[in-house]
Amino acid sequence: ALFGVTGTGKSEFVESLEDSGANITETLTVRTTKFYIDKHKVFIHDTPGHEVAEPIREEVLSDVIKNDFVGVIILVSNGYHQRDGIVDVELLKNQKDFFENWIDERRGLEIDFLASISKSLRLSSIKWVITLVSKADIWWGEKNVRQQYEKLAYAKKIKALIPKATHYVIPYCSTIEPFYDFFQPNTFGRKEETRLQNNFFNTFVDILNRK
Numbered sequence: 001a002l003f004g005v006t007g008t009g010k011s012e013f014v015e016s017l018e019d020s021g022a023n024i025t026e027t028l029t030v031r032t033t034k035f036y037i038d039k040h041k042v043f044i045h046d047t048p049g050h051e052v053a054e055p056i057r058e059e060v061l062s063d064v065i066k067n068d069f070v071g072v073i074i075l076v077s078n079g080y081h082q083r084d085g086i087v088d089v090e091l092l093k094n095q096k097d098f099f100e101n102w103i104d105e106r107r108g109l110e111i112d113f114l115a116s117i118s119k120s121l122r123l124s125s126i127k128w129v130i131t132l133v134s135k136a137d138i139w140w141g142e143k144n145v146r147q148q149y150e151k152l153a154y155a156k157k158i159k160a161l162i163p164k165a166t167h168y169v170i171p172y173c174s175t176i177e178p179f180y181d182f183f184q185p186n187t188f189g190r191k192e193e194t195r196l197q198n199n200f201f202n203t204f205v206d207i208l209n210r211k
Helices: 010-019 051-066 089-094 096-116 118-123 145-150 153-161 190-209
Strands: 023-026 031-037 040-046 071-076 128-133 166-171
Touching: 040 190, 089 096, 096 118, 096 153, 128 145, 128 153, 128 190, 145 153, 145 166, 153 166, 166 190
Parallel strands: 071 128, 128 166
Antiparallel strands: 023 031, 031 040
């Protein structure tokens, strides 16, 4: 199952899988991606990230428990959540303090979001959790991004929720697109995008092949 706060890029991630030949089906509430990696049949359920969609996420998580899924993917984006209508873009563009505070708040939401799926995660028998750090084309030049998800508050929350699961942190780029069409500080090109996508697939295959 695929989870993440609204604006982290879940739909773009699923579309990048489609580009690699995955089969996509959709309902009004959940988009399901079905594909094979090596001998493994993989289902990724893309659930809405906003608060009112919590019952939908609970339903998908119940499915995870019932069908003994082996892992979940949680999409984060180092605070660069983009969703039309939730922020004054001009303030983001022109006031540095406002921009930095807003991004910090979004990073906090990524940790808070884990609480909304914590009950079901504790009941599940999943063996692994992948935290996929999307929008690498935007945050690539920042220091300690992976450390935030591997060692600091976010990682500690994951460990507390599902202590027996192995936690992987993988950087990713679904598409190269400036944050709210104005902020993209790095010279990040298609070569880097392809490299990160290939790294995810290779790592994912390795995870699936482990007993």
